Amino acid sequence: MNIFAHAAQLEELNTPFALTNILETSGSAPRHQGQMIVKLDGSIIGTVGGGMIERYVIEQAIEAIKQREPRVVKGRMTRTGPDAMGMDCGGSMTVHIDVFGLRAPLVLIGAGHVNRAVAKAAHVLGFDITVADAFADSLAEEHFPQGSKLILGNTMEEAIDKLTINSASYVVIATNHQDKDAISKVVKQDAKYIGLMASKRKVQTLFTHLRNIGISDERIANVYSPIGFSIGAETPEEIAISIMAEILKVKNSAAGGLMKDDTRINRKRLVLIRGAGDIATGVAIRLHNSGFKVVMTDIAKPSVIRRSVAFAQCLFDYSVTVEGITAKKADCSNSVYKLIDQGMIPVLVDEQCTSAAKLHPSFVVDAILAKRNLGTSKELAPHTVALGPGFMAGVDCDAVIETNRGHHLGRIIYQGETAPNTGVPGNIGGYTHQRVLRAPHAGVMHCHVKLGDIVKEGDLIAQINDTPINAPLSGKVRGLLNDELEVYEGLKIGDIDPRGEDADHLSVSDKARAIGGSVLEALLQLEMQS
Template sequence: MNIFSQAAQLEQQNIPFALTNIIDTKGSAPRHSGQMIVKADGSIIGTVGGGMIERYVIEQAIEALQERKPRVVKGRMTRSGPEAMGMDCGGAMTVFIDVFGLRPALLLIGAGHVNRAVAHAAHVLGFDITVADAYEESLSEEHFPEGTKRVLGKTMDDAIDQLTIDKNSFVVIATNHQDQDAITKVVGCDTQYIGLMASRRKVQTLFTHLRKSSVSEAHIQAIHSPIGFNIGAETPDEIAISIMAEVLKVQHQSAGGLMKDDTRVNRHKLVLIRGAGDIATGVAVRLHNSGFKVVMTDIAQPTVIRCTVSFAQCLYGDPVEVEGITAQKARSCEEVFTVLEQGNIPVMVDQECCSLNNLKPTFVVDAILAKRNLGTTKDMAPVTVALGPGFNAGVDCDAVIETNRGHYLGRVIYHGETQANTGIPGNIAGYTHQRVLRAPCNGIMHNHVSLGDIVEEGDVIAHVADSPVVSPLSGMVRGLLNEGLTVTEGFKIGDIDPRGIEADFTTVSDKARAIGGSVLEAMLHLEQTTLS
């Protein structure tokens, strides 16, 4: 049997393997043409020349299988230099590695009418299908597409025990009366997907049983049940389409939904927020929870002090979560749409709003809160809203929101300006400017405490250059700039909340929440009056 026949056999059995093929050689290469199969355990069929170069190709092939992606590798039969293999032949070789036998595994527990229809729908989609049941007649060969593996157990538990369930598996449970046994057996497995066909009432009963069985809430919430998309499916074939649509959604890590609602196509819900500090984040949370697609922009190193409730923090590295909503850095407009598809909020480094022409949002919200207009104009989008002083509604934006604490906080102004900047921080427990920390000189910020720490009056909070920053009162550190930022004398670098342990530094503030509600009101009003 030649190597290609063996590759075809492995592919038919869905056994993972890499097929390596010499595509270029120079000089004294051990071989100038040849193929080699590399299995996941490192065993091989064929050769690409032996020695160090072959060992390197095997290592690369195993990595390619783990990543499930093809690659090209190069090796030079020299002792030193780029791509050196520690050999004296002096030649060079380029090998293409492709991966096969990686069809996604679909495990159907229950061989009734629905899972038979699911098997036929999944077959044309390239899934490797295994069906398990305890009733031999249900597993008759004529019920399933060619190549389906059929597993018969003395009981449903016994049938499930014969399955190989791993992190790449998709599991669909659709049984007549053994769903409780099946889900109890499978719920703790590390899988791509577990779907359970059951009515809403049955789901509640089964989930209650799982909780009483000490199954973690995380595992329970990962179960897709009731299963599938709500498309009004009634027949087994219709239900199968609904189920496989959900399986594909999970497989491709897609947001799902109607194509016409894709943000790339229809941008009527797309909002660009300038700024990603704590107030802007409060606005973003309100809009995101109301069904809008939110994109945020800021400078490369945002000087936010309420880091735990500022989506701008993700620009320093890892994604940030605020009140269950995740924001992550996007490096391009294409990445913006990818992040939106994942149900998250993308944040871009884009101080000048250069991405505006590509994104074409319906709404722009200026939430920089610089107390002056840093370039927002009314023609940036069909609807523009700005926060705080520095904007004239009807001139440089469609609406401006009052941000000054007091009776008018959150007021939406459609003609005119907000109250002038007072320069006095909000009053908390009788303290205003006293609770604000400012840089004593120019220099680099070095922190000695963390957000949420309780400090006493006189404690050293940070150093700017060699000058200490001392807490002016006792309370909780609710705001603090990021470590290592360069600041100028007088710059706001933190604040102390005199309420101490009663303060909350992990959720959106009352002010940000109120302003977010006002932005939503203005957008909905302007959508009706301006866009209709």
């Protein structure tokens, strides 16, 4: 059997392998043409010449299989220089590595009309199909595409026990009366996708059952049910298209929705928020949950103290999640759209908001809260909103939101300005200025506690260079700057909440949530007026 016949056989069995092919050689290369199959365990069929160059190609092939991406590698049979293999032959070799046998595994539990239609749709899309049922007649080969693996059990639970379900598996449960048994077993597996075909009423009953048998809400939330996209599907074939569309959305980490609503084409829902601190994050969450596409900007090293509820933290940690929404650092406009497609919020380093000219958002929200205007104007977008003092609605922007606590918190102003800055922090437990930590002089921040720690009055919280910063009162560390950050005299570096354990440092504050609601109302109002 030649190497290509072996490759075809492995492909048919959906066994992961890499096919390596010599593209180019020079000098004293061990071979000038040839192919080699490399399996995930390192075993090979064929050769590209042996020796150290072949061992290197095998290592690269295994990496390519794991990463599911082809690559080109080059080796030089020299002891020094680029791509050196530690050899004396003096030649070089360039090898292309492609990966195969990586069809996504689709497990269909139940062999009825819907899953038969799903199998046919999935076969065309290149999935590796396994079907399980407890009725032999339902599993007749003529019902399923060629190559489908058919698993029969005396009971549905026994059939499921014969299956291989792992983190790469996509599972669809569509049974007549055995969905309770099926979901009870499958929900415990770490599948990439679990879809359950059931009515809305039955979903509630089944999910209640899962909670009663000790299944966590987190695992239950990962079950897609009712299954599929809402396209009015009625026939098994229509339902299959709906299900496979949802599976492809998960498989491709795509946002879903109509192509005409893609943010690259339709900017009507694109919002650029200047600033990514805790208040800006509360605004971003409210808008994101309301269907807006949000991108945020900030300085490279923002001085945000409530880091656990600030998307700005992703500029230090690359990624941060607040209330189930993930923000990631974006490097360019292309990565902005990719992250939006994945349902995330991109954060750009862009102090001057130059990205507005590239992204063309319909809305710009200034949430820097600098108490003065740092460059926001009505020319940045069709609709502009700003938070707090320093802006004149109707001149600098279209609307201003009141940020001072009290009766008017969240008030939307379309002509005029907000109340001036009081300079007094919000009152918590009778404390205002006392609970805020400020840098006594310029220097570098060194933290001695973590966000969420409970401290007593006088405990060492941080240092600015060699100057200790002690807790002014007992409570929870609700705010704290990033370690090693350069600070200036008077900068707010921390916050102690006197409520202690009762203080919640992991969710958006009431103030941020209220302001976020006002921003949402202002955007909808401005959009309606236009």
